[in-house]
Amino acid sequence: MRIRTVEISVGLFMLLGFAALIVLALNVSGLNLTPKSGGYKLYASFENIGGLTPRAKVSMSGVQIGEVRSIRLDPQMLMAEVEMEIFADVDFISTDSSAMILTSGLLGQQYIGIIPGGDMDVLSDGDFIFNTQSALVLEDLVGKFLMNQVSE
Numbered sequence: 001m002r003i004r005t006v007e008i009s010v011g012l013f014m015l016l017g018f019a020a021l022i023v024l025a026l027n028v029s030g031l032n033l034t035p036k037s038g039g040y041k042l043y044a045s046f047e048n049i050g051g052l053t054p055r056a057k058v059s060m061s062g063v064q065i066g067e068v069r070s071i072r073l074d075p076q077m078l079m080a081e082v083e084m085e086i087f088a089d090v091d092f093i094s095t096d097s098s099a100m101i102l103t104s105g106l107l108g109q110q111y112i113g114i115i116p117g118g119d120m121d122v123l124s125d126g127d128f129i130f131n132t133q134s135a136l137v138l139e140d141l142v143g144k145f146l147m148n149q150v151s152e
Contacts, residue, residue, distance in 0.1 A: 038088045039066060040125035044099045044112070045079040050135030052101055052110045058084045060114040065090040068112065084112065094119040098131035110135060 049071060058066035066086035074081045086093070096117030103110050114129070123129070 039085045040088065040091075041069070042066075042084045042086055042093070042123055042127055042129060043081060044084070044129040044132050045074060045077060045081050046101060046132050046134045047079055048134040048137060049080045049082065050101060050103075050110055050137055052082070052112070052135065056109065057111045058086065058114065059111060060090070060093070060116060065114065082112065091122065093123045095121045095123055095127070096131070097123070097129060098133065099129045100133035101135035103136075 052068065052071065054068050054070055056068045057064045058068060066084050069083045069085045071080055071082050073079075093114060094117040096119040098115045098117070100113050100115065101110055102113045117131075
């Protein structure tokens with residue numbers, strides 16, 4: 001009987017350990033089982049999004065204010081159109097704000113950074129951010145550097 005109690009307690013300990021690992025993995029990856037709702041959507045078009053993916057964060061001054069919902073190719077403009085969901089409590093993004101694709105760290109994950117403008121009018125659900133800056137692609141920078149070195 002004593003051996004059976006030890007086996008059951010070891011099994012429960014292992015299950016708790018696996019559950020803790022799953023919770024830790026979800027927290028580290030930024031995934032949520034219950035996504036925030038009640039926000040509003042903003043759109044922006046970029047010439048090159050680099051490695052930006054859906055569920056990437058949208059931040060302002062280093063604080064997360066939303067996430068990327070979807071990315072699609074605009075068939076008329078042939079540019080990447082990014083749909084962002086901004087948290088409902090962030091209702092002060094001015095119409096002349098700009099969006100740029102940034103990288104966290106040297107080879108880190110890409111995200112959208114919003115730089116606030118000074119206009120008194122604010123963006124609402126379904127509005128576009130027109131002032132955008134595309135991602136810096138490392139291969140393009142290396143290519144430009146090498147071509148400059150070769151031409152000299």
